[in-house]
Amino acid sequence: xxxxSGRINEYTHEGLVFDVLDQGPLDGPVVLLLxxxxxxxxxxxAVMSILNDAGFRxxxxxxxxxxxxxxxxxxxxxxxxxxxDDVVELIETIGRPVHLTGHDWGAMVAWVTAGRRPDLxxxxxxxxxPHPGSFLTAMLTSKQILxxxxxxxxxxxxxxxxxxxxxxxxxxxxxxxxxxxTDDLExxxxxxxxxxxxxxxxxxxxxxxxxNPGIGRLRITVPTSMVWSDGDTxxxxxxxxxxxxFVDAAYTLTVLPGISHWIPTQASRxxxxxxxxxxxxxxxxxxxxxSSA
Numbered sequence: 001x002x003x004x005s006g007r008i009n010e011y012t013h014e015g016l017v018f019d020v021l022d023q024g025p026l027d028g029p030v031v032l033l034l035x036x037x038x039x040x041x042x043x044x045x046a047v048m049s050i051l052n053d054a055g056f057r058x059x060x061x062x063x064x065x066x067x068x069x070x071x072x073x074x075x076x077x078x079x080x081x082x083x084x085d086d087v088v089e090l091i092e093t094i095g096r097p098v099h100l101t102g103h104d105w106g107a108m109v110a111w112v113t114a115g116r117r118p119d120l121x122x123x124x125x126x127x128x129x130p131h132p133g134s135f136l137t138a139m140l141t142s143k144q145i146l147x148x149x150x151x152x153x154x155x156x157x158x159x160x161x162x163x164x165x166x167x168x169x170x171x172x173x174x175x176x177x178x179x180x181x182t183d184d185l186e187x188x189x190x191x192x193x194x195x196x197x198x199x200x201x202x203x204x205x206x207x208x209x210x211x212n213p214g215i216g217r218l219r220i221t222v223p224t225s226m227v228w229s230d231g232d233t234x235x236x237x238x239x240x241x242x243x244x245x246f247v248d249a250a251y252t253l254t255v256l257p258g259i260s261h262w263i264p265t266q267a268s269r270x271x272x273x274x275x276x277x278x279x280x281x282x283x284x285x286x287x288x289x290x291s292s293a
Contacts, residue, residue, distance in 0.1 A: 008059060013089040016070035019062045020090070024052035029122075029283075030094055031275055033060040034087065036104020036128070038164070038192045038201055040066050043103070046268035047275070054276055059098075061090055063106070065200030066192075073200075078207030080132075080215055083109045084116060091120045099279045103127040103264050104234075105204055108135075115218025123282035125225045125275045127263045128235055130243040133216035138239035147236050154205035161199045178233045179260020223250040223285060225278040227271065229259035250281055 007022040021041045031051055033044045041060035048058040064070050064078060064086055072078075087109060091098055100121045102110030107129035114124040129135065138144035154160045164171040175185055192198050224247045228240045237255075244251050254274055259267045 008090075008093060010067075011061075011090055011093045013086050016064065016072070016086075017067065018064070018070050018086065018090070019067045021048070021060045022057070023048050023059075024057040025055060026057060028052075028055045028057040029279060030057045030059060030096065030098045031279070032087070032091065032094070032098040032100050033058060034063065034100075034102035034106030034110055035060065035066075036102070036106045037204060038188050038198065039104075040191045040195075040197070042187065042191055043264050047264050047272045050269060050272035051275065054272075056099075056276075056279070059090070059094065061086075063109075065203055066195075066197045068196065071197075071200045075203055075206040076210040078200075078203040080108065080112055080208070080211040082207075083204070084112045087113050088117055088120065091117075097122045099123045099125070099275065099282065101125045101127070101275055102129075104129055104261070108132060111220070112215045112218060114220050114222055114224075115215070118221045121222050123223045123225075123278045124220060125227065125278050127227045127271060128229070128232060128261055130226060130228075130235070130240050131218075131220065131246040133218070133246050134242035135235075135239050136216045137242055138236060142236060142238035144236045144239050147234055151205055151208070154202050155209075161202050164202075165193050165198055179231055179262055179266070181262070181266065184262055184265055218246070220247045221249050223278055223282045225252045225254065225274050227254045227256065227263060227274050229256040229261065229263055229267070231259050232261040234261050250285065252278070 006026050008020050010017055010019055035041055035043050040062045044060045051058050064083055097120050100110045100114055107126040110124060110126055111131050114121045172185060192201060226243050256267055256270060263271050
């Protein structure tokens, strides 16, 4: 829904209402930021501020399961295909192609959105999570499956969210071991657990069996930047290294030393710089293609 100021504070898809953070100059190029698990749009706050100062408009939704009025209960309502449809609806509401950016689960959705609707995407910047085809290959051929043990645990009903909601218990220790800071942990408690989003956000994992397996074969045809940190305990480098073979466009891999999985909050300046560099590349290539035509 457009406000009188021209901002998008919320939008509707399939009868669900999604909350949106819309900041920066209205006439600036749009960077659409998709959060991961267990986070909300607020995880991009520092990155958004830097991009706004650089003249970019930033739009970050609380995605399905996170927005209070967008919390269906069925597992199949969280399959990747549906999560992508939510993003497509938002881009069409914006009314022009965006520089699509995602972290963690948001990166997975961004990859599939860019693969299916390149007409809506000017550039793609993915943090931490690689192309789904590369990830699936690594699950079968490397130790990635050991890093992803919780995928199976999260398929269980009720138990995972109860385990994760208990303060001071093993779940918080798991987060700490993954590199979450004290501020990150506190934000997870307030933005996810106390906000009531946890049971629905876990459904992103439970919806995976219902997702189209063809997402692993999607080709990416827009300028792409993959940013991974060597302190990531969830994603092994083997999963990252296969990503380039799915990209039929300019591709950049940036490895951040000494940074954990939580790049947007812990390396916000580097994250913003990667988005800006990729966006500038996309503009340059677009201008060159127009000149040739």
